[in-house]
Amino acid sequence: MTGRRTRYAAVTAVALSVLFAAGAVTVASAEREEAPRTPDSASADAGFARDMSVHHQQAVEMSFIVRDRTEDPAVRRLAYDIANTQANQRGMMLGWLDMWGLPKVESGTAPMTWMGMPVTGDAAGKDGALMPGMATRTQLDALREASGKEAEVLYLRLMTAHHKGGVHMAEGCVQKCSVDIERDLAQGMVDAQESEIALMADMLRKRGATA
Structure with missing residues (x-):
């Protein structure tokens, strides 16, 4: 048993x-x-990460320029916030591309192709402005040469246009990107940059200027 x-x-x-x-x-x-599947190189996720990284880099550059061209605390504080925020976001997006094993630059592909509206022809790279809202080389040179109130007004105008272009691109990712954390980041960009656009409009009015 x-x-x-x-x-x-x-x-x-x-x-x-x-x-x-x-x-x-x-x-x-x-x-x-x-x-979730890893995004491929032609995906909206990869396209947004690449294009917005380039877009952010110019915002950081303009913000550092104006901090050397004015002593105004409000403009310097805004420039610091934009530079710090967008540099960190750019690092996140480039890190995702590394994690996905994708190139940070896609040669032969026009900017914003992932949105279904590639920037081509005269608008692509015209005087260094690779995407909507980006400043041209001539405008950046003017910012470097300006000082005081002139530099403040020019920076606020250029950054307003830059943010509007960034919001448009981020809204595209909210609609088309498949990675949740990336869509959340894009929505955060929309909210923050729309708020800063309103702030900059008020700062321009105080300086007797408009966007």
């Missing part, structure tokens, strides 16, 4: 181990099926 019980216990243990193993395989397979 003891031998039968021992054999029965052994068979039961083997059967349970098989069932648990099968369950583990099923769960693992389900997790693999539910895991």
Whole structure:
């Protein structure tokens, strides 16, 4: 009798181990099926990360320029906030491209192709303005040469246009990107930059200027 019980216990243990193993395989397979796919190079996720990184880099550049061209605390504080925020966001987006194993620059592909509206012809790279809202080389040179109130007004105007272009692109990612964390970042950009556009309009009015 003891031998039968021992054999029965052994068979039961083997059967349970098989069932648990099968369950583990099923769960693992389900997790693999539910895991988000890595974006490919032609995806909206990759296109947004690349294009917005370029867009952000110019905002950081303009913000550092104006901090050297004015002593106004409000403008310097805004410039610092924009430079710090957009440099951090740019680092996140470039990090995602690294994680996805994708190039940071896609040669032969026009900016904003992922949005279904590639910037081509005269608008592409015209005097250094690669995308809507971006300042031209001539405008950047003018900012470097200006000082005081003139530099403040020029910066606020250029950054307002820059933000409007950025908001348009970020809204495109909110609609088209598939990675949740990237869509959340894009929506955060929309909210923050629309708020800063309103702030800059008020700052321009205080300086007797408009966007």
